[in-house]
Amino acid sequence: MKAFKIPEATVMRLSVYSRFLEQADRHGIIIVSSGDIAEGVGVSPAQVRKDLAYFGEFGTRGVGYNVSSLYQQIRRILGLNREWLVVLVGAGKLGSALARYQGFLSRGFRIIGVFDNDPKQFGRKLNGTTIMPISQLDEVVQREGVEIGIITVPAGAAQEVADRLAAAGIKAILNFSPRVLNVPSRIVVRSVDFSVNLEVLTFNLGLNTNKGL
Amino acid sequence: MKAFKIPEATVMRLSVYSRFLEQADRHGIIIVSSGDIAEGVGVSPAQVRKDLAYFGEFGTRGVGYNVSSLYQQIRRILGLNREWLVVLVGAGKLGSALARYQGFLSRGFRIIGVFDNDPKQFGRKLNGTTIMPISQLDEVVQREGVEIGIITVPAGAAQEVADRLAAAGIKAILNFSPRVLNVPSRIVVRSVDFSVNLEVLTFNLGLNTNKGL
Known part of the structure; x- marks a missing residue:
């Protein structure tokens, strides 16, 4: 048991290292140095x-x-040494x-259900799954033992969907809506905000511009 | 001039703090403590x-x-104390x-052009912009002085699009394709991999599970 907290940036880099190692393995490479990994992924x-x-x-x-x-x-x-079942809510x-x-899927995340509240979407096929009404969320999550939910609904509907996922027994939520979610502390939440990625770019553009001063 | 490197996680948190402060400002709050900010965004x-x-x-x-x-x-x-012009390549x-x-747009990123190589897409309206053939990318980027490009094409086409963006004079690229891009070092690149976000969740689920051991 580790008493210290692992930085999130470390976890994200581990994910990147693992992709590099997977490729190296596929190319028949047996041994790599930290320098090889570093060069392959762009860190020290x-x-x-x-x-x-x-x-x-x-x-x-x-x-x-x-x-x-x-x-x-x-x-x-x-x-990632196992498969994770995932449901996705919001078929926009x-x-x-x-x-x-x-x-x-290549990393072990299998989306087994896509849900929406728009009847026009029900029954539409999406990469092997069929879009279902949100009223069936509970049943699917519990029957299949789904642990991860992805939220891609508009901001106004996100908390209600999070509540439903929590009630259904989901353990982790990846939230793409631009809204902070309140969920029980047993649930791990991660929010993806596309603007943040652009802001890391503009921050770095500012550094580059200042270099010449 | 700062001689030390700012951690990327810090830059991402600044982005989150700024959203909290924007909301606080809108609610008429004049002064906040570091504890208020911390509580509002979920850090220490x-x-x-x-x-x-x-x-x-x-x-x-x-x-x-x-x-x-x-x-x-x-x-x-x-x-973010200015507007940034953005082009997006790949209208899937x-x-x-x-x-x-x-x-x-609310953070100052204005997408002024969307490009694709599928003639069926040309002319389709998308949130105020019209989808254009990729052959017009150069002209639009140079005429408007666009600095940021977003890549949302399949992996096989991503490097070619990056080359075009680089040649057109773009300064930063946000890459959503699952492929590492080679671009001149003057260009800032950031890749978004949706799986990484799920992997941070499953890493944390592992920690939660181990708590009981």
Whole structure:
């Protein structure tokens, strides 16, 4: 049991490292150094070593890391050594795009139900699943043991959907609505705000511009 | 000039603080403490003080921060004290959803052009802009002085689009394709991978589960 908190940025980098290792493994590479990983993903070798050190000793000094073993260990740390069942609520443009997003399934996230409150959407096929009325959310989550919910409804409906997901027994919510959600503390929530990503860019553009001063 | 590097997590939190301050300002609140901000956004008061300390002295000890002044200063730090012109390439589901995303304009990001290579899309209206052929990208970017490009094309087309954006003179790219882009070092790139967000959730679910052990 770790008494210290792992920085979220470390967790996000682990996810990036694991993709690099997966590719290296596919190319038949057996051993990599922290420098190889660093170069492959665009961080410093010291950062790679520091991130991994939170979780134990993985490599051999002077030799490097076994690609396949490190890949499996990072997947385990990230909770990706199993499949996660996911429901998605809100079958608009963004919801439809996410339901078709190939990157989820390749990392073990299987969207098994898409829900909406618009009767015109009911029955429409979306990447192998059928859009269902929100009234069936509870039943599907409980029958299938779904643990993750994705919210892609407008801001005005997001809290109500979060309440429904919480009541159905979901354990984690990925929220794409521009609204802070109130949920029981047992539920892990993460909100995605597309503007924040642009703001990291403009912050860095400001730094670049200042370089010349 | 700052010789040290600002952590990206700090930049992302500044963005979140600014939204909290905007709301507080709208509600007529004049002064807030680091504890108020911390509670409002779900981090520790020490984290708020540490994040702000990268950029100088903002508050008055024992009094707090002036809401309106801190809001304006964070907007300036993030480069949001001006409007940014944006083009979006790829008018599929995700591109269409982003072109309609209200959160961009409210933070000063104005999407003035949407491009695609599918003739069936040309001329379709999308939230006030008209979808144009990719062959017109150069002209629009240069005529309007566009600085930011958003890529929402499939992985196979992403590098070619990045090359076009770079050649047109764009300064920053927000990449939604699941592919690492090679661009000149003068261009700031940020990639959004939706799976990473789910993996932060499952990592935290793992921590929660282990709590009982």
